[in-house]
Amino acid sequence: MPIERADALALDAADPLAGFRDRFTEPEPGLIYLDGNSLGRLPRATRDRLVEVIDREWGGGLVRSWEHWIDLPVRVGDQLGTALLGAEPGQVLVADVTTVNLYKLAAAALDARPDRRVIVTAADEFPTDLYVLDGLAAARGLQVRVVAADPVHGPAPADVRAALDSDVALLCLSHVGYRSGALADLPGLTAAAHEVGALVLWDLSHAVGAVPIGLDAAGVDLATGCTYKYLNAGPGAPAFLYVNRALHGLARQPIWGWFGQRNQFTMAAGYDPEPDVRAFGTGTPAVLGLVGVEEGVRLLAEAGLDRLRAKGIALTELGIALTDAWLVPLGFDVASPRDSARRGSHLTLRHPEAWPVCAMLIDAAVIGDFRGPDGLRLGPAPLSTRFVELWDALDRLRSLVDAGEHHRYAGAARRVT
């Protein structure tokens, strides 16, 4: 039975999160934005809060505003951890970028397992994760053991387990893969690493705000992730990091900075780190970015992670059904797991001319993401994407490709992101 536009409209009518779309500013009329997992939309509350912070707190309060800014990394970290990570307060800090946090956390883990020589990760992990691990391994003479990854389902749990042995210091993986959206078995793989005495570090960049995450329940050691995707915190907003309470005071990070120092404003000589997650801070927090994270977390918490997850599944299910009906006959493949329990909140389609297709869609007011060599990644953010937009986008896609329109984009210049 064909899926009509009216069906998508009916899904929107029944959507308990539908009202959240008005909590965001609108770009140009008619634009269909399916790139929420590269840069989330601008929440209206964030816009207003940023202007207030700029005008009143910076312009008016000046240095006096540090009296309350100083607590932002921990306060926002606690909000984020409680609402979205399944983390009790005191274990999450908003600081630095994901790359720097990966470095700090992985280095701390390696220092905590000084007699072990191996880091385990998987192919198709986000490049910066692999680079960071390679850099640490090169500096310390360690080995990075890279588990093969299925392009759709990611690394097979059995392969990860097979790579774990008593020489492994650290297992580092993404909870949701950035290419296919494959959702890893976070509790199972965490337990497997612990069985051999290794620590785990999860990159939650494509998971946070889209799928439930239970860091405390799973006994995860370390985690980090960015905030400019489903958290809608803005371009280059600071990342977060999680350090399980059991490691506080034990795992020490390599970048000894004054924002990790106990009683930092006594300006004492001699590094004496905070006894908790604050020891993973470095320098002066990015206030505007932190405010963006706080507002973004507030919106997601109000929506509720269960409803977000349910809508994320419904959106990607609709996308898969329409792809099967319309796009597979035109040469597209579904390159994300078909089992929603194994999929995050984005949907990747494979097509040999994925870049021309992506460029064509941009001109047709549909913003997706090209992920080479042949992926078209659609990230319908549950908080702000309507079912009918996804329907319209894929309808536009089928019409254009059916008409051979994408061939006109064969030489289109690559976008940078």
Added chain:
Amino acid sequence: MPIERADALALDAADPLAGFRDRFTEPEPGLIYLDGNSLGRLPRATRDRLVEVIDREWGGGLVRSWEHWIDLPVRVGDQLGTALLGAEPGQVLVADVTTVNLYKLAAAALDARPDRRVIVTAADEFPTDLYVLDGLAAARGLQVRVVAADPVHGPAPADVRAALDSDVALLCLSHVGYRSGALADLPGLTAAAHEVGALVLWDLSHAVGAVPIGLDAAGVDLATGCTYKYLNAGPGAPAFLYVNRALHGLARQPIWGWFGQRNQFTMAAGYDPEPDVRAFGTGTPAVLGLVGVEEGVRLLAEAGLDRLRAKGIALTELGIALTDAWLVPLGFDVASPRDSARRGSHLTLRHPEAWPVCAMLIDAAVIGDFRGPDGLRLGPAPLSTRFVELWDALDRLRSLVDAGEHHRYAGAARRVT
């Protein structure tokens, strides 16, 4: 001859930079802000630009805006380097916080001198600098040789030279000391380090935008600094780093990230860093902060560093003269160099009850900075401080202390900054 208020007004009338005050938003009427070296004021152009970036580029352009955001770290770095650092384009990047940059740069220097075992720095350096160096030394089994520092004039050049030998890998110092404002002999000490084959890393946080800096001319190897002081880039805006062209491709930093990767958006496996300063990037640039840096640099460049330096000297000279006339009899000391050629743009006064004095001044609408144990630091930013404000502030200070008002603040709670 007493310095009358009319004399200060005359200095303002003759000040070629006087008009720049209107380029900043005003906090509450009557506030005298002498803490520009902890957090600079909000430029009106920055305010407007930030709102435009938030509304139009983030809210409207969404991920498409990365087409031009992607160049910000290098573009703003070049502007900053050319206008304020004496650095030819291609050597300055705006990225991360000062602490993380110190770490990356110092680690790169140590890797470039693998057979040397010593880092030289000085007592009274900013705490985060000392912590970072201690952390690197601890991780690598190196020694940090800490040169004694005079509380007013900083480390004596002869003492620094005496600490330099063929076992020194790195000399790391501040160009302007954060406590007393002592201005180091950057060219001379750079040459001295090079004579023994060491590399130099300068922390320019309290110098940039306040004093002329000739990094290329002095052959400086590495430098970093923050942007929220005299650059007025906003709370937690990203820092900058400088890597001399001669080190490009040779000095490699330890945090291998995708924003240091050649052709990063091909998402290739295997770290292959950019051949230039971009190799010192890590993760996604903080767009709002970068915009603040760009606008801040624009203002300073328009004012001109020579005029800024001249006014900075004139302001601190006025402060010293008034201190001698009014405050020394009340128990204050000048704790900054009296020779303007050896002083940056802030003035530190010593008083045994410096904290109560500082707290009292805040209630009297004069914002300075307490730097323990006994320092009151006044940072009259040349771009935005009027001579008469400094006169009024010190006049208020002498009246209040003369009346014993500061004793009422003996138990005042410490501000965090």
